[in-house]
Amino acid sequence: MPNLIAKASIDIAAPAARVWDALVKPDLIRQYMFGAAVVSDFQEGSPITWTGEWKGKPYQDKGRILKVEPLRKLQYSHFSPLSGLPDTPENHHTVTLELTEARGQTRVALSQDNNATEEAREHSQQNWKGMLEGLKKLLEK
Secondary structure, X not given: OOOEXXXXXXXXXXXXXXXXXXXXXXXXXXXXXXXOEEEOOOOOOOEEEEEEEEOOEEEEEEEEEEEEEOOOEEEEEEEOHHHOOOOOHHHOEEEEEEEEEEOOEEEEEEEEEEEOOHHHHHHHHHHHHHHHHHHHHHHHX
């Protein structure tokens, strides 16, 4: 299976500390991640779940926190039953968010690996771009 990587990035007029808080505080995540309720303690090895509704369908996605470097990097695995694929490791994605602060702004660079098709990669990329736009809007208001 090809490893097609979805990528998205955005510059946010906020310090890395504020951006980081928005990545790891469930009450803030819900405000920009399409209303998803997130449960995790954001410690390496801990589980993470996202619960919500997507296009009228309820879902509960799951994953595990893989890497935490405060103010710099957050990485987790992700699986969505809405994909229609079996819940096996080869069907999980790894999502990596990296923060770079410069001149009062923070760049958020996101990647999601293990997209099976070009269509899946493009779909994921568009979803992540929308999520990052929501994050920017929340932090710059």
